[in-house]
Amino acid sequence: MRKTTWQFGNAIVAWQKIHGRHDLPWQNTQDPYAVWLSEIMLQQTQVVTVRDYFARFMQHFPTVKDLAKASQEEVMGLWSGLGYYSRARNLHRAAQDVMALHGGVFPRDALTLQTLPGIGRSTAAAVASLCFGEPIAILDANVKRVLTRYFGFGQDLAVAKNEKLLWEKGQTLLPTQHVAQAMPHYTQGMMDLGATLCTPKNPQCLQCPVKENCKAVKEGKPENYPVKTKKLKRxxxxxxxxxxxxxxxxxxxxxxxxxxxxxxxxxxxxxxxxxxxxxxxxxxxxxxxxxxxxxxxxxxxxxxxxxxxxxxxxxxxxxxxxxxxxxxxxxxxxxxxxxxxxxx
Ligand code: SF4
Known part of the structure; x- marks a missing residue:
């Protein structure tokens, strides 16, 4: 088990360095402000849309201090069209909290990051691992798909205890060598794998760095995961x-x-x-x-x-x-x- 765990994290890190995405505007930086902003924007919005909004936000508010000082109208105006507006309100409040409660410096660990408005467990883990190398697993939609397939995890993730279990399983896969340097590549690699190979339809399993141990591939139907949540009536x-x-x-x-x-x-x-x-x-x-x-x-x-x-x-x-x-x-x-x- 220990061997498998190590192999997974290592394989993802090595794959990300060569085959992962390296040209997104919020990559190649360890500025927690830029990473946090991109993570919030990407929560319910496609990369292609986020690119423009991210560029405009960074131009208007290059630092967390600039965002904290802005009026709510300015922030909402720049967010307009991205939808899910509670994200923008929380973003603004979180920037003000960083200034008022943390002396203008982003907390470095996921637990403290989670105390800021609008930063959930996965976003906190993304910022802490991408910017500060904390060994902590993320669980966004792309990563849920990779992990449910890899483990052949058939429980409904809308049930909180199932999601918690998958999170625990995800935590066992982290790289164990040169952890602080490896974690940014690992977290980015998990996101990239879900976005480019382990896609909702027609996953490219032949090119996947973890295909040999992937349960869904052995079962022959990766698209069966994650299992569908019962639909709410429209x-x-x-x-x-x-x-x-x-x-x-x-x-x-x-x-x-x-x-x-x-x-x-x-x-x-x-x-x-x-x-x-x-x-x-x-x-x-x-x-x-x-x-x-x-x-x-x-x-x-x-x-x-x-x-x-x-x-x-x-x-x-x-x-x-x-x-x-x-x-x-x-x-x-x-x-x-x-x-x-x-x-x-
Ligand atoms: S082998 Fe296929 S299904 Fe399994 S993690 Fe890789 S891309 Fe996803």
Missing amino acids: TSEQLWLLYAQTKNDDVWLVQRPQSGIWAGLYCLPVFESYESLQAFIKTKSKLDLQDMPVVKHMLTHKDLYLHPVALRLKAQKSLGHGRWFDRPSIPNIGLPAPIRKLLG
């Missing part, structure tokens, strides 16, 4: 959006509450029915309002059907909570993706 919701504009094209936007859908972002006023939208602008006359084409927007477990309703006003007048934005300012504010698309 639901749908209808929402009406008041798209109020002046003749200068200024748009009325409100900031969403800090929890719930599109939390903290600016948005057209949202209503649960057409009648409540009418009541809001205190008119029963359909002449003032114009229905626009319905927009379907898919969330993780829900389909949203958005019904924009246009209202033209001659000049700016207050519509209650919220404010007018002129067109040039709109690209710089944090908006939900479907609203940004709608505003053109």
Whole structure:
């Protein structure tokens, strides 16, 4: 068992040095700020999308101090379009905590890193191992796929105790030689293996450095892992959006509450029915309002059907909570993706 453990970690490190990815903008650095930022962005977003956002973020906020000093509006504006906005809010709070509680220096160990907002066990392990060589296993989606296949691990990972077990098994595979130098290559190698060879469909097992001990390969069907979690039933919701504009094209936007859908972002006023939208602008006359084409927007477990309703006003007048934005300012504010698309 000990021999297998050593071979796995060693094989991944050697493979990563030659065949792993080396050209991603957040690689070739041990700056925990850059690594942390990329890890948060990559949590629910593809590498190809993250590249641009990462570059823009690093340009605007080159250090954790710059990010901590920024306003929430600036941060949300730069994040706009990436989705899962709680990531941006936590990123901002975590930067402020690094400044206030850690003297502007990132903690070096995974346990302390996990005390920062938005940094879970796997992200903390990624930063600690990539930047500081801590011998600790990560378990992101790519690594879950590699490990469940390698071990032939057939339990449902949505169950917390199963995930914990896989994590423990992952911890037994870490390299045991020159650990501090090996760990950045190992962690990166596990991510790279999952992204390039051990892919969800058609894994390239022949090129894999651990194929000889991979249980899923012996069983003949790697795609059987990880086992599918029982699907949550999709639901749908209808929402009406008041798209109020002046003749200068200024748009009325409100900031969403800090929890719930599109939390903290600016948005057209949202209503649960057409009648409540009418009541809001205190008119029963359909002449003032114009229905626009319905927009379907898919969330993780829900389909949203958005019904924009246009209202033209001659000049700016207050519509209650919220404010007018002129067109040039709109690209710089944090908006939900479907609203940004709608505003053109
Ligand atoms: S041998 Fe195939 S299934 Fe097993 S870890 Fe490698 S790529 Fe994944």
